[in-house]
Amino acid sequence: MAGVTVHFHSGLSTSDPASSPVLVVGQPRHLARVAWQTIACKLQPRVAKELWTAGVSSLNPAPTDSVSLYMNLATVAALPVKVSRHNTTSRAHFLTKVVRSCSSGGPETVVIVCTRQDMYASGCAVAKAFSLYTRKTTGEALSAQPRPVRATEVRVEFLLVSGDEGLAEPAVLTTADIKCLDTSCAALQLTARLVDAPCNELNTTVFTQEAEAVARELGITPTIIRGEELRERGFGGLYGVGKAAEHPPALVVLSHTPATSKRAIAWVGKGIVYDTGGLSIKGKTAMPGMKRDCGGAAAVLGAFSVAVANGFSDTLHCILCLAENSVGPTATRPDDIHTLYSGKTVEINNTDAEGRLVLADGVAYAAKDLKCDVVLDMATLTGAQGISHGRYHAAHLSNSASWEDAVTRAGRSSGELSFPSVYCPELQFPEFTSAVADFKNSVADRNNGQPSCAGLFINANLGFDWAGVWMHVDMAAPSAVGERATGYGVCLLNSLFGSASRAAILQETSPSLDNGSLLDEAEQQGGRTKKARTE
Numbered sequence: 001m002a003g004v005t006v007h008f009h010s011g012l013s014t015s016d017p018a019s020s021p022v023l024v025v026g027q028p029r030h031l032a033r034v035a036w037q038t039i040a041c042k043l044q045p046r047v048a049k050e051l052w053t054a055g056v057s058s059l060n061p062a063p064t065d066s067v068s069l070y071m072n073l074a075t076v077a078a079l080p081v082k083v084s085r086h087n088t089t090s091r092a093h094f095l096t097k098v099v100r101s102c103s104s105g106g107p108e109t110v111v112i113v114c115t116r117q118d119m120y121a122s123g124c125a126v127a128k129a130f131s132l133y134t135r136k137t138t139g140e141a142l143s144a145q146p147r148p149v150r151a152t153e154v155r156v157e158f159l160l161v162s163g164d165e166g167l168a169e170p171a172v173l174t175t176a177d178i179k180c181l182d183t184s185c186a187a188l189q190l191t192a193r194l195v196d197a198p199c200n201e202l203n204t205t206v207f208t209q210e211a212e213a214v215a216r217e218l219g220i221t222p223t224i225i226r227g228e229e230l231r232e233r234g235f236g237g238l239y240g241v242g243k244a245a246e247h248p249p250a251l252v253v254l255s256h257t258p259a260t261s262k263r264a265i266a267w268v269g270k271g272i273v274y275d276t277g278g279l280s281i282k283g284k285t286a287m288p289g290m291k292r293d294c295g296g297a298a299a300v301l302g303a304f305s306v307a308v309a310n311g312f313s314d315t316l317h318c319i320l321c322l323a324e325n326s327v328g329p330t331a332t333r334p335d336d337i338h339t340l341y342s343g344k345t346v347e348i349n350n351t352d353a354e355g356r357l358v359l360a361d362g363v364a365y366a367a368k369d370l371k372c373d374v375v376l377d378m379a380t381l382t383g384a385q386g387i388s389h390g391r392y393h394a395a396h397l398s399n400s401a402s403w404e405d406a407v408t409r410a411g412r413s414s415g416e417l418s419f420p421s422v423y424c425p426e427l428q429f430p431e432f433t434s435a436v437a438d439f440k441n442s443v444a445d446r447n448n449g450q451p452s453c454a455g456l457f458i459n460a461n462l463g464f465d466w467a468g469v470w471m472h473v474d475m476a477a478p479s480a481v482g483e484r485a486t487g488y489g490v491c492l493l494n495s496l497f498g499s500a501s502r503a504a505i506l507q508e509t510s511p512s513l514d515n516g517s518l519l520d521e522a523e524q525q526g527g528r529t530k531k532a533r534t535e
């Protein structure tokens with residue numbers, strides 16, 4: 001798709017701001033370590049040394065600040081001086097804002113001054129400033145035409161600092177580093193585009209075609225189970241949610257099965273292409289924006305493309321649970337009872353609590369059919385997630401303490417933040433008690449840890465004593481800022497599973513490097529030597 005593409009380059013090239021606009025951005029203490037002779041190649045002959053020095057020393061970020069050095073064609077910008085311990089040291093969210101506000105709108109260069117450790121989160125933050133989806137037009141009414149979308153390259157280069165002193169040096173990036181960063185940015189933009197696209201364009205059939213296109217690029221033949229076949233094969237959750245829509249529900253699976261594999265991992269995404277709430281219909285103010293209820297599926301698809309393109313040593317399955325939660329004569333009613341793929345029966349008491357139903361089938365398929373040891377589901381699951389965790393952090397829960405901690409740390413190193421939610425099935429799962437089925441699909445008390453309860457519903461379809469590692473990431477809030485998708489999830493997943501990647505940058509952002517081999521430890525903790533529930 002035309003539009004802005006973000007490309008990374010090794011070293012610092014020579015360019016003139018008059019023909020190639022440049023933004024230099026970093027923390028003030030890092031910018032102060034950039035020698036004039038290092039940055040002069042990006043600024044001369046338009047900017048002199050004195051102006052650069054004065055510009056950098058005049059920056060007073062609160063939380064950010066920028067100074068123009070040559071019209072709007074050469075700018076230096078500062079990121080916040082301090083961030084707190086639940087934030088990412090990369091200051092990724094501020095970096096995205098600075099790039100968006102300082103962008104010239106055409107081909108340009110962004111020079112990021114940071115540590116090697118923050119390179120991945122910082123580089124990806126640039127792509128988050130450039131959304132691809134638009135249907136804006138140009139010209140007056142009656143003669144309006146689609147606004148032409150120019151193919152534009154944003155070039156990103158790094159100046160790296162290490163330790164507390166010494167000058168910033170141009171980063172030496174390998175071909176593999178560049179591929180890792182380029183593919184991550186392309187995937188972020190793909191994910192954001194799928195989330196931004198409305199349902200009249202992106203129904204389940206078109207989403208499936210998008211997944212097929214990703215699969216083709218990776219040389220993978222996807223498995224697609226859709227429509228009546230879902231019902232016949234026992235996917236009562238996914239079928240029940242999607243059966244009233246014009247376009248049928250689908251389970252789309254992309255599988256990467258290398259010979260080196262030591263474990264099987266599944267990333268399962270909630271792909272509700274539109275959520276009216278079903279017969280428990282949403283109100284006129286609650287429904288707009290529900291095109292974004294496919295954020296989890298879009299994220300796991302984007303993340304999978306990055307993981308496979310850069311080399312991934314373990315088996316990895318991307319499972320998309322695609323459905324439109326629509327209203328019609330065949331819609332699921334409250335009181336209906338469905339049998340989920342796990343074999344468990346669910347009494348529907350709220351057709352708007354549909355995400356957990358489609359994911360229940362997705363995770364059960366990962367465990368039963370694909371024999372996965374590690375199952376992670378990602379979803380825009382609850383509105384309560386943003387109330388408890390705010391706009392920037394996802395909420396995650398896991399049956400494994402070490403993986404729970406790993407998700408938090410991967411969030412900070414990737415710039416896509418997440419923070420744990422309470423994991424306590426014995427206290428919370430009774431919320432779903434049903435008189436006539438194994439459980440209901442919606443809680444009795446909405447004030448009792450809703451994001452945790454919703455996740456536990458999914459966990460219940462693996463069983464609370466399941467021997468594998470289960471993780472759930474509710475990213476309802478961070479998947480969009482205002483009315484634009486962020487691509488959230490792509491970086492988090494690739495950082496979390498970076499130890500299985502061949503890309504050095506992903507290995508370095510992986511939480512496993514801090515505490516030895518996380519994967520082996522977690523495998524034990526997941527239940528083979530210890531019951532998950534007792535953690």
Ligand SMILES: [Zn+2]
Pocket residue numbers: 275277325351352353354355
């Ligand atoms: Zn819903």
